[in-house]
Amino acid sequence: MAMKDLLKAEDIKKALDAFAAAESFDHKKFFEMVGMKAMSAENVKKVFQALDVDASGFIEEEELKFVLKGFSKEGRDLTDGETKAFLKAADKDGDGKIGIDEFEALVHE
Secondary structure, three states, X not given: OOHHHHOXXXXXXXXXXXXXXXXXXXXXXXXXXXXXXXXXXXXXXXXXXXXXXXXXXXXXXXXXXXXXXXXOOOOOOOOHHHHHHHHHHHOOOOOOEEEHHHHHHHHXX
């Protein structure tokens, strides 16, 4: 399922533009701007599946670096600092990756 099937293209563009500068990414504001905070848990999990490029059931650090590209090919790569901060915020069990329930909890926190 494509991201544009789950979220409005104009919301995605607005959010990507807001965090275009390196070291500006804020996952809470991003999720709100793209409309994910208002989504059902089921639809947030569909977004997770679209971002889980290797279909492992987890978003690993390497996938997380490219998370903005998962929303649009125009998205930038996250910096190492942004990637680590995002992972730390979401990885509640400390296994070094984000599971589907951790992702859903992060979006709705």
